[in-house]
Amino acid sequence: MLYSQTPAAEKRRLFRERLASGELLRFPGAFNPLSARLIERKGFEGVYISGAVLAADLGLPDIGLTTLTEVAGRGQQIARMTELPAIIDADTGFGEPMNVARTIQTLEDAGIAGAHIEDQVNPKRCGHLDGKQVVDEGTALKRIRAAADARRDPNFLIMARTDIRAVEGLDAAIDRAKALVDAGADAIFPEAMRDLAEFEAMRTALDVPILANMTEFGKSDLFSVDQLRDAGVNIVIWPVSLLRIAMGAADRALDTIIDEGHLTSKLGEMQHRADLYDLVDYEGYNHFDQDVFNFEITR
Numbered sequence: 427m428l429y430s431q432t433p434a435a436e437k438r439r440l441f442r443e444r445l446a447s448g449e450l451l452r453f454p455g456a457f458n459p460l461s462a463r464l465i466e467r468k469g470f471e472g473v474y475i476s477g478a479v480l481a482a483d484l485g486l487p488d489i490g491l492t493t494l495t496e497v498a499g500r501g502q503q504i505a506r507m508t509e510l511p512a513i514i515d516a517d518t519g520f521g522e523p524m525n526v527a528r529t530i531q532t533l534e535d536a537g538i539a540g541a542h543i544e545d546q547v548n549p550k551r552c553g554h555l556d557g558k559q560v561v562d563e564g565t566a567l568k569r570i571r572a573a574a575d576a577r578r579d580p581n582f583l584i585m586a587r588t589d590i591r592a593v594e595g596l597d598a599a600i601d602r603a604k605a606l607v608d609a610g611a612d613a614i615f616p617e618a619m620r621d622l623a624e625f626e627a628m629r630t631a632l633d634v635p636i637l638a639n640m641t642e643f644g645k646s647d648l649f650s651v652d653q654l655r656d657a658g659v660n661i662v663i664w665p666v667s668l669l670r671i672a673m674g675a676a677d678r679a680l681d682t683i684i685d686e687g688h689l690t691s692k693l694g695e696m697q698h699r700a701d702l703y704d705l706v707d708y709e710g711y712n713h714f715d716q717d718v719f720n721f722e723i724t725r
């Protein structure tokens with residue numbers, strides 16, 4: 427009822443414990459707070475909060491237009507809806523290293539379990555677009571040092587994302603990732619890896635957890651959970667997938683209204699009212715106070 431019962435510090439502690447176990451943790455992207463509940467209900471290990479989804483949700487391209495306030499606000503709304511740890515996309519940290527420090531503290535306050543900061547130049551763009559540019563190593567390391575020094579909860583996961591693979595190749599990505607770990611990154615998000623061998627090379631080169639981004643229609647092939655586990659990946663995200671699926675379904679449903687004049691043929695594809703009520707726990711509110719809510723739904 428209402429919100430998550432697990433305090434943020436406890437979510438982070440449990441997340442660190444699971445990450446240390448070496449198992450592959452699956453983090454689908456929640457495109458809103460309600461979908462975070464669904465992800466938890468299905469038994470996933472965590473929730474990813476995507477910058478691309480937040481931008482798209484606002485009708486914006488993913489080119490660094492969103493602000494820390496917007497990202498932290500949406501992150502808080504999503505994180506507090508689930509007992510699962512949430513990892514959030516903090517883009518380039520929203521400015522200079524001092525801004526990065528403030529970003530991390532703000533995300534801690536929002537109840538987030540970890541964040542990734544990337545080494546693109548400002549303004550950044552989606553990691554799967556052409557024409558990306560990355561900052562020099564010194565600037566990238568400063569961002570991560572600032573992030574690691576700023577956190578107050580040592581269990582808040584600082585993940586360094588490097589976009590250098592698409593610009594300078596795999597060897598440069600491995601060198602950059604090693605330097606980012608030395609600067610204090612707890613985990614590495616190697617962006618736009620092309621194939622499994624590249625993930626394996628990253629795995630061999632690093633002692634910290636690595637993340638695989640299984641975003642569709644991008645530069646990486648799409649691998650299964652089993653393939654990624656075998657390659658030694660520790661966290662996998664499907665950042666935009668649920669939004670793509672929901673928007674695809676919405677698009678088709680609008681066509682159906684135009685073509686058929688009603689949505690009867692789509693009922694089987696819809697989340698039933700009973701399932702929605704179950705997900706938001708109407709029953710819990712009913713128990714809390716019969717005067718506030720005393721409604722039953724039957725199929």
Ligand SMILES: C[C@](O)(C(=O)O)[C@H](CC(=O)O)C(=O)O
Binds near residue numbers: 644665
């Ligand atoms: C992971 C990512 O940073 C995101 O914002 O979700 C994007 C995803 C995408 O645009 O498909 C990315 O840059 O990979």
Ligand SMILES: [Mg+2]
Binds near residue numbers: 476477488515517552
């Ligand atoms: Mg992003």
